[in-house]
Amino acid sequence: MEKEKRVYQVWKGSNKFLLGGRIILGPDAKSVLATILLITVPVVIFCIFVAWHLRHAHQFVSYNAGYxxxxVAIVFTIYVLALLLRTSTRDPGIVPRNSHPPEEEFRYDSSVVETGGRQTPGLQFPRTKEVMVNGIPVRVKYCDxxxxxxxxxxxxxxICNNCVERFDHHCPWVGQCIGVRNYRYFFLFVSSATLLCIYVFAISAFYMKVLMNDNHYTVWRAxxxxxxxxxxxxxxxxxLWFxxxxxxxHMYLIGTNQTTYENFRYRTDSRLNVYNxxxxxxxxxxxxxxxxxxxxxxxxxxxxxVQQTPPLRTTPENEIEIMDDSGDQRTKVHNDLDLGGDLLKISQCHNIEDIEDDIRSRGSNLLHNSSETDSYVGSDYHTQTIRADIRHSSRGRSRNFEIRSDISTKDAHVHEG
Known part of the structure; x- marks a missing residue:
């Protein structure tokens, strides 16, 4: 029996997971190692060649104040690294994606699409809609x-292939998106790294001063x-410049309640910031x-x-559209006979061969049943046709099937094109 998979094992984003899904990283997680080296290597050099020699400097009032x-350098560095890992290893605020489009948002546009020799109205989503934020309408977009x-x-x-709440930016230095759930740690990491740079710079300059005073060195000699x-x-x-x-x-962004994305995208617009x-x-x-x-x-x-029923919508022209859950298959069926909804059951088929067999079997059953045939076909029509256009987007193949009925003989002939 196949072991049931967990969410992180079938995740459709580009994230990487560690410790059985307990830690989530971005696709460029290796850059975190480079950031760690950029922090730790200078601090190690500082501790060995600067701080260690300042243990017994005469400028200190206390004899062991140099320790x-x-x-402070070691503890502060550990704090900065903890903030870095906290930023890069947690969910930044990913919005779970839907398995199917929101059905309540389906609508028919005015354009006419010709499919299978017929003209039917196109089916699409509104690309935007308005929601209220602080009493002001804000336009949100649909993510395909x-x-x-x-x-x-x-x-x-x-980069991560996810929708992120309060998306600020994707930071390559932490290998993760910055969003609503890790922005606080990101700012603390950046500001703490700034203070660490100032600390190391100031103490290194102080050590140069100690050498000059103790040994009567010039600046160049020191x-x-x-x-x-x-x-x-x-x-x-x-x-420090970075x-x-x-x-x-980011202090400016926080004070004005903006994100980096909003600042760069809307800086030329005179729109009102409804979040400030x-x-x-x-x-x-x-x-x-x-x-x-x-x-x-x-x-x-x-x-x-596969246990879920794929979304199925019909147009006023009886065009039926079936989308596979994986998004790899689209099936459009044009129903020229009113089959009382019976043909809709082909939505349970999940591959091209099943749909072909289903169309053949249902067409044959329908045409061999005289009572059903008489209810759907008038006396002035001797031939009716069920057409199905089956398209496989990933393989690019197309097949047309016709199930024709002669009312007098009730024989079904299936022609494959």
Missing amino acids: AILV TCMLYRPPRCSHCS MKDSPASVILMAYCFIS VGGLTGF RGCANNYGEVFCTSIKPSRNNFRAYAQEE
Whole structure:
């Protein structure tokens, strides 16, 4: 007996899972290792070549005050790494995708589609609809991949292939989307990394000053005596332009209640920001509210989609459209005879061969039953036709079947085109 699979094993996004679905990562999770190295390597150099030599510096009032510099550097680095892992290994706010399009949103457009030699109205979704946010209408878009109308401030990440609530951006340095459930940790990580850079830069500069005072060195002699300090100061100065600028930018975004995506996409628009509740309330929303629980239970057992009935809609012209759950097959049946809904049962077929056999068997049964035939065919018509156009999008093949009936003989002839 085949073992039942869990949600993370059949997940349609591009995420990677560890520890049996307990940890979720982005598709570029390896970049997290590079970020860890960019943080830990400079700190290790700092602890060995700078902090360790400051243990007994004469400038300190306390004889062992230099040990505090070493401890603070280690503890602060562990804190920054914990925030990094917290940001990159949790669900950022993924909206579960639907197995089928929302049926209540089906509508017929005015365009005419010619299929199987017939003209029928096209079936489509409204691309947008309006929802109310703080008493103001906001337009949301339909996502073809997730088959849902995105909640306000939600966007589809092309890298992770998921719709994420309050989508900010996809950060390659943490290998994860930044959304409603990890934005707080992302900001704390960036701001803490900024403080760590300032700390290492300041202590390295202080060590250069100690060398100059204790040994009566010039600046150049002190730099030559401690090249590690020079390298650390240069590295931290460059890093500050990145993490420091990012911290300042996100402080502005939080204060105005914007996301990075909204800021870059709508910066030229004069639209009203319906989410802005004032600077203090905006900061409170990010740091003083409870984080929403995940909408996905990745360790739950996945339900077999083949056990679900595929969505089936009919047009006013009796065009029946069946979509396979996997999205790989589309079947359109044009019903020229009013079969009383009997032909709709072919929606239980999940492959091309089953549908072909079903059409043959149902057509033969119908035409050999004289009472049914007389109820559907008038005296002025000697021949009726059931047509089925079966299209397989992934293989690109198309077959046409005709089941013809002669009323006098009630014999069925099946012609395959």
